[in-house]
Structure formats: structure tokens, C-alpha cells
Amino acid sequence: MDDTTVAVEHVSKKFRRGELHDSLRDLVPALVRRAVRRTGRPELAPREFWALDDVSFTVGRGEALGVVGGNGAGKSTLLKLLGRILRPTRGAVRIHGRLSALIEVSAGFHPDLTGRENVYLYGTILGMSRQDIRRRFDAIVGFSGLEEFMDTPVKRYSSGMFARLGFSVAAHVDPDVLLVDEVLSVGDLVFQRRCMERMREVIRQGTTVLFVSHNLRAVNDLCSRALLLDHGRVTAAGAPAEVTQAYLLASLAGRRDVDGRDAHIARITVRGADGPRTLFQAGERAWVDVELAARTACERLSVSLVVQDGNAQQVFDTSTERLGQRPIDLQAGGIFRCSVQLDLHLAPGTFHLGAILKRYDIEREYDRWAPAASIVIESDRDVRGVANLYPRVVAFEPGPAPPGSGRP
Amino acid sequence: MTRGVSGRGRLARWWDLVAMLAWRDIRIKYKQSVMGFLWAILMPALVVGAGVAVQYGLGWYAGRQVDTRNLAAVAVKSVPWAFFVASLRFATNSLIANSELVTKVYLPREVFPVAAVLSQFADFGVASLVLIVILAFTGVGASVALVWVPLLVLGLVALCLGLGMFLSAAALFFRDVKYLVDVVITFAVFFTPVFYPVEIFGRHASAALLNPVAPLLVGLAGAVVGGRPPDPGWTAYALGVAAACCAGGVLAFRRLEPWFAERI
Numbered sequence: 001m002d003d004t005t006v007a008v009e010h011v012s013k014k015f016r017r018g019e020l021h022d023s024l025r026d027l028v029p030a031l032v033r034r035a036v037r038r039t040g041r042p043e044l045a046p047r048e049f050w051a052l053d054d055v056s057f058t059v060g061r062g063e064a065l066g067v068v069g070g071n072g073a074g075k076s077t078l079l080k081l082l083g084r085i086l087r088p089t090r091g092a093v094r095i096h097g098r099l100s101a102l103i104e105v106s107a108g109f110h111p112d113l114t115g116r117e118n119v120y121l122y123g124t125i126l127g128m129s130r131q132d133i134r135r136r137f138d139a140i141v142g143f144s145g146l147e148e149f150m151d152t153p154v155k156r157y158s159s160g161m162f163a164r165l166g167f168s169v170a171a172h173v174d175p176d177v178l179l180v181d182e183v184l185s186v187g188d189l190v191f192q193r194r195c196m197e198r199m200r201e202v203i204r205q206g207t208t209v210l211f212v213s214h215n216l217r218a219v220n221d222l223c224s225r226a227l228l229l230d231h232g233r234v235t236a237a238g239a240p241a242e243v244t245q246a247y248l249l250a251s252l253a254g255r256r257d258v259d260g261r262d263a264h265i266a267r268i269t270v271r272g273a274d275g276p277r278t279l280f281q282a283g284e285r286a287w288v289d290v291e292l293a294a295r296t297a298c299e300r301l302s303v304s305l306v307v308q309d310g311n312a313q314q315v316f317d318t319s320t321e322r323l324g325q326r327p328i329d330l331q332a333g334g335i336f337r338c339s340v341q342l343d344l345h346l347a348p349g350t351f352h353l354g355a356i357l358k359r360y361d362i363e364r365e366y367d368r369w370a371p372a373a374s375i376v377i378e379s380d381r382d383v384r385g386v387a388n389l390y391p392r393v394v395a396f397e398p399g400p401a402p403p404g405s406g407r408p
Numbered sequence: 409m410t411r412g413v414s415g416r417g418r419l420a421r422w423w424d425l426v427a428m429l430a431w432r433d434i435r436i437k438y439k440q441s442v443m444g445f446l447w448a449i450l451m452p453a454l455v456v457g458a459g460v461a462v463q464y465g466l467g468w469y470a471g472r473q474v475d476t477r478n479l480a481a482v483a484v485k486s487v488p489w490a491f492f493v494a495s496l497r498f499a500t501n502s503l504i505a506n507s508e509l510v511t512k513v514y515l516p517r518e519v520f521p522v523a524a525v526l527s528q529f530a531d532f533g534v535a536s537l538v539l540i541v542i543l544a545f546t547g548v549g550a551s552v553a554l555v556w557v558p559l560l561v562l563g564l565v566a567l568c569l570g571l572g573m574f575l576s577a578a579a580l581f582f583r584d585v586k587y588l589v590d591v592v593i594t595f596a597v598f599f600t601p602v603f604y605p606v607e608i609f610g611r612h613a614s615a616a617l618l619n620p621v622a623p624l625l626v627g628l629a630g631a632v633v634g635g636r637p638p639d640p641g642w643t644a645y646a647l648g649v650a651a652a653c654c655a656g657g658v659l660a661f662r663r664l665e666p667w668f669a670e671r672i
Contacts, residue, residue: 015670080669084514087666099514107512110432112439117432124428125513127421 004096005177005208006059006082011091013052013077013232016045051077053232054091059225061176064199064209066223066240068216068247073229075212079179082210097176097208100126102167111155115146115165118154122169136172143194144168164191171198177208182215196221216244217311241310245350248312248371261367263298263330265355267291268372280344282379282388290338290355294330300360301328303338306370310350315386319358327360345388348379422516429523433498434530445534451494452535455486462603480548481629482603487539488564488628489602491532492621493593499524499572500589503580503668510580511669518661521572529565543632551635560627560638563650567620570653573661581664581671601626617642620649 052074059065067075080086081093083101108122119140123133133140141147144165154162180199199222203209213219219226219240226243228236228250236246258264269276269289280286290303302321309315320328320338328336354370379388438444459482467474502520503510510517579585597603600619606626609616617623623646627638 085511085669101513107508110436112436113432117435121428121432124424125509125515129420129424 003060004058005061006065006096006210007092007094008055008057008078008082009092009094011052011055011078011081011088011093012050013074013081013086014048014089015051015077017047017049050232052081052088052229055229055232055234056091057227057234057237059208059210061208062203062206063225064203064211064223066219066226066243067210067212067229068214068219068226068244069229070251072231074232075229076181077232078229079181079210079212082177083179095177098127099177099179100170100173100175101179102170102181108169109154109162109166112153114153115141115150115157118165119150119169122166123173126170126173127175128173140168140172143171143198145191160188160191167195171195171202175207177210178202180209180211180213182213215311216247217313219244220311245310245374248310248352249374251371258367262296263292263294263301263357264367265290265303265357265369265372266293266335268353268355268369270353270373270375278373278375280375280377282344282346282348282377282381283390284344286342286344286375288340288342288353288355288373290340292328292330292336292338292357294332294334294336297330297332297334298359298366299327299329301330301366302358302360303328304356304358305340305342306354306356307342307346308352308354308371309386310352312352312371315351319356321360344375344377345390346377347383347385347388348377350374350376422519425515425519426523426526429519430526430530433523433527437527448531448534449538451531452487452490453538455490456483456539459483459486459603466604476546477548477633478605480543480546481605481633483539483542484629484632485602485625487532487535488561488625489597489600489621490535491528492564492568493596494531495525495528495568496571496575496589496593498528499568500575500579500586502572503576504583504586504672507672510672517665517668518573518658521576521661522569524576525565525568525572528568548633551631553631553635553637556631556638556643557628559647560624560631560643563643563647564621564624566647566650566654567624570650570655570657573657574653577661577664577668580668596621617645620646620653622646 055074055078057065067078069075077086079101081088082095083099084093108125109118110121113121119137120130120133123136123140124130128136141150144161144167146161146165149157149161154165157165196218199209199211203222209222211219211223223240225238226240227234227238228243228247230250235250236243258266267290271277271287271289272280273285288305290305292301292303302319302325304317304319306314307316318340320340323340328338330336352371352374354368354372356365356370357367358365377388381388381391383389383391438447441447443450460479463478463482464474499521502524503517506520509515510520575585575589579589596619599616601608601616601622602625606613606616606622617626623639623642627643627646630636630638
């Protein structure tokens with residue numbers, strides 16, 4: 001049996017910038033213009049652009065595909081094409097089985113209706129029958145944790161409650177293909193964790209999931225595969241770790257426009273005892289060299305150094321000011337060098353380094369370049385997370401723990 | 409592989425959606441209003457009242473006694489007319505009003521205008537019940553001709569559905585349509601024999617009956633008040649137009665649907 005549930009074949013989507021003629025008055029001249037120049041229309045008319053350009057991929061049953069990319073890369077367009085909300089300009093989208101989308105929950109709710117009524121309304125919109133909803137009603141409400149508010153109009157809900165109820169309905173539709181667009185960030189921490197667990201469960205049950213997110217950690221956690229979109233094209237596809245890596249590297253290689261800045265960070269390099277490199281052993285010593293350049297005279301500057309983990313979450317930061325250094329004063333056209341020594345007590349994985357150039361007293365930010373460089377940490381101990389606490393087992397035998405180590 | 413969808417047909421899901429959206433519209437309309445569902449009776453009652461006032465006015469001007477039968481006929485025509493007007497207005501706006509859903513979730517989009525007409529039909533049903541009770545009391549009543557009523561009402565609903573689908577799609581592309589519909593509907597009451605008998609047009613009565621709503625209303629009044637079957641020719645014409653409208657509306661809607669999300 002063919003296990004492909006989603007097939008996207010050479011899909012392109014063209015959009016137009018600016019306003020479309022929306023009233024009859026504008027239509028008539030537009031039609032005339034179109035009738036006049038019928039021949040030889042170019043592929044892309046002025047103001048048109050490809051939101052997606054020849055995108056192809058397939059997703060198998062029970063697979064979770066993460067889609068990452070910057071704003072305007074075409075992620076939402078892709079989801080809308082998959083959800084049949086838009087139709088591709090070229091190419092074809094094939095979906096086998098029932099599809100449901102977890103896209104901005106607010107759409108299905110009506111503020112004047114109560115929570116209970118909205119569960120039925122939104123459930124029906126997402127394709128459940130009345131009996132389906134009745135059967136799952138308790139599960140849905142239980143999941144949302146909003147039992148007491150079921151008879152309150154949702155316009156009196158907080159935005160978090162609103163989103164929680166919406167997610168709870170959508171998470172119980174039980175489709176063959178589920179599209180998720182950056183909705184896991186709703187609710188408090190407990191609810192977010194519950195959402196992640198529910199997503200895992202849905203994937204385990206054999207649902208195909210397409211997951212669009214800026215939360216790279218979630219993509220890495222949930223997805224078995226990922227693809228990177230950049231200006232409508234697939235620029236990387238494969239294991240989530242590699243793709244999210246490629247995304248971060250691509251964003252760090254992005255054009256840095258320093259022209260208008262009074263002072264900027266000209267260079268950031270990482271080196272070991274033997275010179276510049278990217279591979280380090282856990283606990284090894286590294287030096288980060290930051291070069292500053294000024295266009296006009298700037299005074300009282302400080303340099304902050306930040307370290308981010310592979311998901312672009314900040315895990316460490318320091319600054320020359322906090323390290324007790326004097327403020328930096330730069331002449332017009334001046335250059336300044338600052339090297340910081342770091343002991344890399346980090347868990348194995350990829351980390352990114354960057355720097356921020358600020359003024360000491362007023363919080364004016366002259367330049368921010370993070371991430372600017374990447375390093376890979378290796379360790380002989382299999383620890384996970386961010387920090388490396390170098391664990392060593394010192395007791396491993398039957399018997400009670402030493403006094404004072406129990407719960408208070 | 410197709411879990412869930414296999415058990416239930418497309419049609420069942422389609423109907424679920426229409427019913428749910430219509431229910432939502434009805435629910436919202438009467439929520440937080442003191443009168444609540446009484447509005448469903450009051451609105452047509454006001455229209456009937458206006459019609460009766462016009463009748464009295466005309467009668468006074470012509471110096472004739474006003475006939476209760478004439479008043480009953482006005483009432484029987486005003487209630488479906490109110491339904492027609494409300495349906496068209498509501499259906500025309502249905503896609504724009506649900507733009508969030510049109511752009512975010514995939515639904516068979518024709519459910520919006522259909523649900524709009526259905527929710528107005530619920531009001532029409534309530535108003536009709538009240539009208540039936542009143543007519544029964546005034547002694548205007550049952551005859552064999554009543555068997556024609558469902559067919560005529562069906563024709564009216566078909567007309568609403570066809571026009572509603574076409575206009576909702578058109579309004580989505582050109583907001584002008586909304587205003588045009590408002591204006592046309594406001595003045596249409598003068599050119600449709602709602603508040604007066606069609607005979608008032610004299611030699612031009614046929615011209616007035618070209619408006620497909622007119623034969624249906626005249627037929628309804630005749631069947632309910634006069635106890636006579638509707639004119640076969642004009643009724644066939646009106647039903648034919650209604651059917652054509654329905655077919656045309658569905659076709660146009662289908663053709664335009666792929667662009668809805670982009671052009672809204």
C-alpha cells in the first residue's frame with residue numbers, strides 16, 4: 001500500500017502586491033486594459049511575485065513534517081494550499097484522507113455564543129458530526145480545563161482561554177492529516193506541555209502532521225522530518241536537527257546592513273588554543289574575538305556576548321560592563337578589539353554566539369549580531385540539555401539515601 | 409486510510425454545516441435582545457401593518473370601503489416578501505461576514521448563503537404560523553387551493569438560494585453589490601404587487617408579473633385568500649426562472665469559489 005498521505009508536486013503560487021480592484025468602477029478600466037493587451041503577457045506581471053516557487057515533497061502516514069523559514073518565506077501560503085483554501089497557480093496538491101487544520105482558532109468561534117455552543121459550532125466547522133462532538137465533549141472540555149466556563153459567552157473569556165478551548169476542539173477532530181500553524185504557543189506552560197503531549201499522541205496514532213513553527217525546539221521535538229522555505233523555495237530538507245541548523249545559519253548569513261550605523265560590530269570569530277575552529281570538547285577553553293568599528297565618534301560603549309542553543313534560545317549572556325571593564329570610547333573611523341575567554345561547560349550539541357553593541361549608561365543599542373557564529377560541542381558523557389554538570393555516579397546500591405536528602 | 413469520513417457522507421457533513429451555521433445565525437440574532445424570538449413575529453407584523461396602512465390609504469383616496477379580503481391578501485403577500493428581502497440581504501453579506509472562516513478553514517463555501525437563507529426561513533416559518541392563526545380567526549381559510557402553497561413557497565426559496573449564491577459571490581469581489589442590492593430591494597416593493605393587487609397595473613399587469621416574485625406572491629394570495637389555484641402560465645414562468653436562477657447561482661458560485669480566499 002502506498003503510504004503517502006500528502007503529496008505536493010511542483011506547486012507554485014503567484015500573488016500580487018497592492019490592492020486589487022474591488023469596486024465596479026475600477027473593474028471597467030481594468031477589463032478594458034486587459035482586452036487591449038491580450039498578446040504576449042509575461043509570466044509575472046508587474047507587482048506579481050511567487051509566494052511559492054516549484055515546491056515538491058511528500059509526507060507519509062504518521063509522519064510529522066516541520067516547516068521552518070523566516071517571515072514571508074511562504075509557510076502560511078503552503079498550509080493554505082494544503083488546506084484547499086487557496087488553489088495553486090501551477091502544480092498539484094494531493095491529500096489522502098480527512099484533513100483538519102489548526103490555524104488561528106478565532107475563526108470558528110462566535111463571541112456571543114457560550115463555550116458549549118462554540119464547541120459544537122467549531123467542531124462542526126472542523127468536520128465532526130453532532131454525535132462525534134457529543135461523544136468527545138467531555139474529553140474536549142477536560143482537555144481545555146474550562147469546565148466552569150462552558151455556559152459563559154466566549155467574549156468574556158481571556159485570550160488564553162479562548163485559544164485553549166479552540167485548540168482543545170481541534171485536537172479532538174481525529175483527522176488523517178493535521179495542519180498546525182504556530183498555535184502551540186497559546187496558554188500557560190502547563191497547557192503548552194499538554195498540547196505537545198497531545199500532538200505526540202496524535203502522531204503516534206498515525207495522523208500525518210504538518211507543523212509550521214518558529215519554535216525550533218518544538219520542531220525538533222515533534223517532527224521526524226523538516227523542510228526549510230526561503231522566498232518560496234525549499235532550500236533544505238531532511239532531519240529536523242539539520243534543517244533547523246540550516247535555517248539558523250541562513251538567518252545568520254543574512255545581509256547585515258551596517259551602512260546607517262554610527263558604530264557596528266565588524267567581526268566575530270571563535271578560536272581555540274590553536275586558532276579559529278568550530279568543534280570543541282565540553283569544558284574546553286575558547287576565545288571570542290569581537291571587532292568594533294565606528295563611523296562617527298561614539299562614547300561609553302560596551303559589548304555584550306550571548307550564547308544561544310541550537311533552537312535559538314538564549315542560554316548565556318555577559319557584557320564587558322558587567323565584567324568590570326571601562327567604557328569604550330571610539331573616534332570617528334576608529335576600530336576596537338575585545339577578546340573574551342570562555343570555558344565551554346556545555347552539553348553536546350550546536351550553539352551560536354553573538355554580540356550586541358550598546359551604550360553603557362543609556363540603553364541605546366548600536367548593533368546586534370546574534371547569532372553570528374556557530375560551534376559544535378562534543379562530550380564523552382551522554383548528557384542532554386544546555387549545561388554540562390559533568391555527572392559522575394558515586395553511590396549505586398540498595399539502602400537509604402543519606403539524611404537530609406528527602407523531601408522536607 | 410480514510411478514517412472518520414467513510415462513515416458519513418459528504419452530504420451529511422454538508423447538511424450538518426448548513427444547519428449549524430443557520431442555528432448560529434438565529435441564536436446570535438436573538439441573543440441579548442429583550443424581545444428575543446418575538447422579533448421573528450414582530451418584523452413581519454410591522455411589514456403587514458405597513459401594507460394594511462397602504463391599503464387604507466388607497467381605499468380612502470379612491471373613496472371605497474376597504475375589503476377584509478384585500479387586507480388578508482396584503483398580509484399573505486407581505487410575509488413571504490419580508491422573507492425574500494431578508495434572505496437576499498443576509499445571503500449577499502454571508503461570505504463577507506464569514507470572511508474569517510472563508511480565509512482560514514476549508515468548507516464547502518456554498519453553505520454560507522444557503523445557511524443564511526435557511527435561518528431567514530426559520531423566521532418565515534414562525535411568522536407564517538402566526539399568520540395562519542390570525543387567518544383562521546378572521547374566517548379566511550381553508551380550501552383545496554392550499555395544496556399549491558408548498559410549491560409556490562419552494563419557488564420563492566429557490567429564487568432566494570439562486571440569487572443569494574450569485575450575489576454573495578459577487579459581493580465578495582465587488583463591495584458595490586451590497587449597496588446595489590440594498591437600493592434595489594428598497595425600491596422593489598413599489599414594483600412588486602405586495603401592498604396592492606396586481607390589477608392596479610391595468611394593461612401593464614403582465615409587465616409587473618415578469619418580476620418572478622410577483623406571480624408567486626399573487627399565486628399565494630389567490631390560493632390562501634381567494635381559494636383559487638394560481639395562474640398556470642405565470643406560475644410555470646416564475647418556477648422556471650427560479651430553477652434557472654438556482655442553477656445559474658450554483659454554477660457561478662462554483663466557478664468563482666477558488667478565488668474567494670484571495671479576493672475577499
